[in-house]
Amino acid sequence: MPGDDLYSVLGVSRDASADEIRSAYRRLARQYHPDVNPGNSEAEEKFKEISAAYAVLSDAEKRAQYDQYGVTEPFQGGVNPNDFLRDFGFGDIFEAFFGGGGRSDPWNERGGDEEVNVEVGLEEVLTGTEKEVRYKRLARCLACEGSGAKSGTKPETCATCSGRGSVTRLVQSFLGQMQTTAPCPACKGKGKTIKDPCPECKGRGLRVEETSLTVEVPAGVESGNTLRVSGKGSDGTGSGGTGDLYVALRVRADKRFAREGTTLFTVKEVTFAQAVLGDETEVEGIDSTVGFAIPPGTTHGHRFRLKGHGLPRLHGGSRGDLIVVAEIEVPNKLSDEQADLLRAYAASRGEILKEPSGSGFLGGLFGKKKG
Ligand SMILES: [Zn+2]
Ligand SMILES: [Zn+2]
Structure with missing residues (x-):
């Protein structure tokens, strides 16, 4: 396993989002978990491998370290893939990683993920940048320390459900008596009730706050990347x-x-003479003016590749290339002297040019059509 690329273990690209990594792991874990494949040591090995990869790639810090240095300390020493097998059953592992599973506890719920959009320019893609983002989040209410109960009071165990959060009822049906379980209507399934709600957060324990944060945007990012x-x-x-x-x-x-x-x-505009005779010229790159040679006989649409003047890769390394596409300008206004020179040029090649009938482009075209 050491040496194996963790991204390919999970079958995701190096710039996969956290969500992509999580769902890739979830899919593979369901497929290879030992409880689903009893006695299959190959599946067990595979499960350990994907779990170890996920342990690194699901952690922003470990992932950054891995991207930079390859397999490192947190992977080798910090995570023993066997721990996953020892500590978690099939149900547990999903609950531990993904929440849900019917055993959620409203008093100890993980906070929600928030999302914010950031726009960067190409120059920032080149160098990487820092962006201040503003966004709204739910913050623990300071007045009640998150309990939702007015300061000096505490949430109380629900009398209706004795703290279970659910109530069981006997219902008569044509099949006889049936037992149904439903969330407790008194505490809405929370198991506790608040007599005096905190006035600051109206009993939620959380308040909406607007906050700002400086985010490091690495060089090489593309639209659709998520940090x-x-x-x-x-x-x-x-x-x-x-x-x-x-x-x-x-x-x-x-x-x-x-x-x-x-x-x-x-795109680089190339004059007729430059295209025919060749020239040493330059083009504006993203961060510098780059000189390059136009060889004689360059045609319209020709592509020049200027190595290393493109953008950097997301996880470091050399820069890509700048492709310069030649757009050859055909002069549409000539002085008499220039026209004479061109006629002389044509004559020297044995070309006989007839004066187009009518005046200007459209006149010539219609004149021809009429015959
Ligand atoms: Zn409060
Ligand atoms: Zn209750």
């Missing part, structure tokens, strides 16, 4: 922990350049 900032989402209840902030990135369209991954494209 996860761990623990910056909404506060949870009790010991439920805080959600994450997802930063959805969009790269602004640029008039000067088209982009395909790390490759930039730009």
Whole structure:
């Protein structure tokens, strides 16, 4: 397993979002969990492998470290894949990782993930940047310390359900007496009731706050990339922990350049004489003026590849290329002297040019059609 790329273990790309990684793991874990494959040691090995990969890639810090240094400490020493097998059964593992499973505890719920959109320009893609983002999140109410009960009071065990959160009733049906279980109507399934709600948060224990945060946007990002900032989402209840902030990135369209991954494209106007005779010229790159040679006989649409003048890869490494597309200008206004020179040029090649009938382009065209 060491040496195996963790991304390929989970079958995701290196720039997969946290959500993509999570659902890839979830899918594979369901497929390979030992409880689903009793006695199949191959599946067990595979399960350990994907669990270890997920342990690293689901943690923003460990993932960043892995991206930078490859397999490192947290992976080798910090996570023993066997722990997953020892500590979790099939049901448990999903609950531990993904929540749900019917045993959720409203008093200790993880806070929600929040999302914010960030737009960056191509220059920022080149260098990486810091962006201040503003967003709303649920924060633990300071007045009641998150309990929802007015300061000096506490939530009380629900008298209707004795704290179970659900009530069982006997119902008469044509099959006889049946037992049904439903969420307790008195406490709405929470098991506790609040007599005097905290006036600051109206008993929720959480309040909406607007907050700001500086986010590091690495070089090389593309529209659709998402950054996860761990623990910056909404506060949870009790010991439920805080959600994450997802930063959805969009790269602004640029008039000067088209982009395909790390490759930039730009158009360079080339005069008729330059195209025919060749020239040393230059083009504006994203961060510098780049010189290049136009060889004699360059045709319209020709592409020049200027190595290393494109954008960097997301996880570091060399820059891509700048492709310069030649757009050859055909002169549409010549002085008499220039026209004479061109006629002389044509004559020297044995070309006989007839004066187009009518005046101007349209006149010539219609004149021809009439015969
Ligand atoms: Zn409160
Ligand atoms: Zn109740």
